[in-house]
Amino acid sequence: METTEEKEEQILIRITGQDRPGLTASIMEILARHNAHILDIGQADIHSTLSLGILIRIGDMHSGQVMKELLFKAEELNVNIGFLPVSDEEYEAWVNRQGKNRFILTVIGRTLSAKQIAAATKIIAGQGLNIDSILRLTGRMSIKNPERNVRACIEFSLRGTPNNREQMQAQLMHLASEQEIDFSFQRDDMYRRMRRLICFDMDSTLIQTECIDELAARAGVGEQVKAITERAMRGEIDFKESFTQRVALLKGLDAGVMQDIAEHMPITEGADRLMSVLKRCGYKIAILSGGFTYFGEYLRHRYGIDYVYANELEIDDDNKLTGRYVGEIVDGRRKAELLKLIAQVEQVNLAQTIAVGDGANDLPMISEAGLGIAFHAKPRVKATAQQAISTIGLDGVLYFLGFKDSYLGEQGKL
Secondary structure, eight states: OOOOOOOEEEEEEEEEEEOOTTHHHHHHHHHHHTTOEEEEEEEEEETTEEEEEEEEEEEHHHHHHHHHHHHHHHHHHTEEEEEEEEOHHHHHHHHHHTTSOEEEEEEEESSOOHHHHHHHHHHHHHTTOEEEEEEEOSOOOOSSOGGGOOOEEEEEEEESOOSOHHHHHHHHHHHHHHHTOEEEEEEOSTTGGGOOEEEEOTBTTTBSSOHHHHHHHHHTOHHHHHHHHHHHHTTSSOHHHHHHHHHHTTTTOBTTHHHHHHHTOOBOTTHHHHHHHHHHTTOEEEEEEEEEHHHHHHHHHHHTOSEEEEEEEEEOTTSBEEEEEESOOOOHHHHHHHHHHHHHHTTOOGGGEEEEEOSGGGHHHHHHSSEEEEESOOHHHHHHOSEEEOSSOGGGHHHHTTOOGGGGGGGGOO
16 A cells, blocks of 8 residues: 655744733644644744744644644634745745844934834845844833933844945944934854953043043143143044143142042943943953043942053152153053953953043054944044944943843843
8 A cells, every 4th residue: 555755844833912921832832742843933022912933844744733723722812823834945045044144233322213213224224134133122111201211222133244334334323423323233243242351441431521631620721731632532643742741731730639530530421330230240341541540540449440551640759740651651552452462361352352432542442342332432433433322321332242221130220
């Protein structure tokens, strides 16, 4: 007697409706009874509304019974269910597409509107990238108490290769300035998920002031020093030369004023939260600053920072500033060298490093790091960096690292 050999086929099962505990388990129980193989599975839950997709491979003698049982179960659970046959050729084409590059596009703002998301997704589509998934990283916004959540972040998982990555970067940066949102576009690889070392500029990054300007104000030379500082940060004059000129103007200032300045430094929004999370997660943290060691050491003790490299002011026997500095100036080149040196000491791949800064002298380390972020930066710096944060506080860095507010528990909320 001739027996008919059972053939296997692929079926995509789509389930939507009100989510509830045990729904997925009920579906899987039916599939298990018929020895279905799970080729792919994905689920999303938006405001208690479920969207579940399951791609199975099953013998054609069992597929009809499986679909029948699933239909009855869907009616019992009050959800919608649909079935789509997938040919061997279609499935193999899907498998081959899995080898394509993956990227993560992170979009941040105080709030996010449909207009802003539409503009971002238009750029994605124009570059030939497909959106695999969309994930909200920030907590849900309260309508009654909107002040409870003053930031919004969405992460797009993308597949493919941009038609022109440089053009895409330019489009995103233009959109960022035009619509007051921030972007990060990163390759989704193991290094993105395993960052280990983060290096910060200090003045106008961790703190909302330039310490040399504060010292200059106490010395009565504020306007002269501030003018030189602004030219240096814009990259108009050499940092070493400008630094030497500014320090010279501080000659005769009582060094005791540094303690008062340190104790009243305005800490940047989000810095406390960011530092707390980084320390809990085991990151090594460094300050690489063109400012002064005294203030860096103050922040080291406040946050438990691992490394501080900055400039040392020379103090005479009368506890007065001499107008000179001690040792090598920490300029842009030196910051990049120190980032690489610390990474080597900590046995961290450069791709696992992060650099955050605002000025022209931060560009070398921002360019050297695996993830370089321009934070509320000068126009030249923002135009050069691959990632920028200009709309929210320093804890926005956490979203570029893929953290969700829900990961952080109560300590991660405002």
